[in-house]
Amino acid sequence: MKSTIQTAKVALMLGFCLGGAGLGLMGCQNTAEGVAKDTQKDATAVQNAADKAADVTKDATNKAVVETKEATANAGDALTMTPKVKNAIIANSTLNNPKNEVNVDTKNGVVHLKGHVLTNDMKKLAGDIAAKTVKESGSKDTVMNQLTVEAH
Numbered sequence: 001m002k003s004t005i006q007t008a009k010v011a012l013m014l015g016f017c018l019g020g021a022g023l024g025l026m027g028c029q030n031t032a033e034g035v036a037k038d039t040q041k042d043a044t045a046v047q048n049a050a051d052k053a054a055d056v057t058k059d060a061t062n063k064a065v066v067e068t069k070e071a072t073a074n075a076g077d078a079l080t081m082t083p084k085v086k087n088a089i090i091a092n093s094t095l096n097n098p099k100n101e102v103n104v105d106t107k108n109g110v111v112h113l114k115g116h117v118l119t120n121d122m123k124k125l126a127g128d129i130a131a132k133t134v135k136e137s138g139s140k141d142t143v144m145n146q147l148t149v150e151a152h
Helices: 002-018 024-091 120-136
Strands: 101-107 110-117 142-145
Touching (some): 024 110, 120 142
Parallel strands (some): 110 142
């Protein structure tokens, strides 16, 4: 598009010069130089826009890489921490009761304990076991104990 505009400018100026407007050769040369300068300015503007677009693309790519790494780390924690905590709770004879239902889910650095247990002491015990398991694993995850007490 720009080359078409530049071609039209050159043709217009050339026609102006050849049309005998009284400027003579010097006037035509100045006009041609003006068109050349305009072309250079346009080329510089296009290059600057391309550079800016490349920077924006690079920034977006870098952000996507960081977000992917974080998501992968979160998924890794969920895949490893959830079963570790669940196994530790099941291994406890006090909590391993068919009347208790303890669900473990790890997401965004938080180990969630959900479900129900028979007593407040069991709720506290489950939270303590989860926190100890997280700490021993060297994880920075936190534990959110959302268990409810339901005596059956």
